[in-house]
Amino acid sequence: MRIGELSERTEVPRRLLRYYEEQGLIISHRLENGYRDYDEPTVDRVVQIRGLLDAGLPTRIIKQILPCLDKPRSIHFPDATPEMIATLRGELDRMERRIRCLEQNRRAVAEYLDDVLAYDPAAVS
Structure with missing residues (x-):
């Protein structure tokens, strides 16, 4: 899905979605025309990120917590x-x-x- 659809489905502005991508919180794939393309699981990921941000966590910590939300887990403890x-x-x-x-x-x-x-x-x- 393109960034506009992701924005509509998550109620997160496109600008913030681009910021999440810059921070390494979400990943897009580039289409031949240069547009961002997001996988379906990105919708849930953005909702999780919003919840963690609303809870007051900074993006640098969210980035480290996100692997805990995935199955199987791939946690990197050296950064702790x-x-x-x-x-x-x-x-x-x-x-x-x-x-x-x-x-x-x-x-x-x-x-x-x-x-x-x-x-x-x-x-x-």
């Missing part, structure tokens, strides 16, 4: 510095806190929705 490990631990802790907060908010919204749906205006005088 103590600083990177500390960053990943901090990001993981932050994600866990965010998940707990989102779960609490989801429960509150669900309870509120249940109350709204159960409300019987005829019962109130």
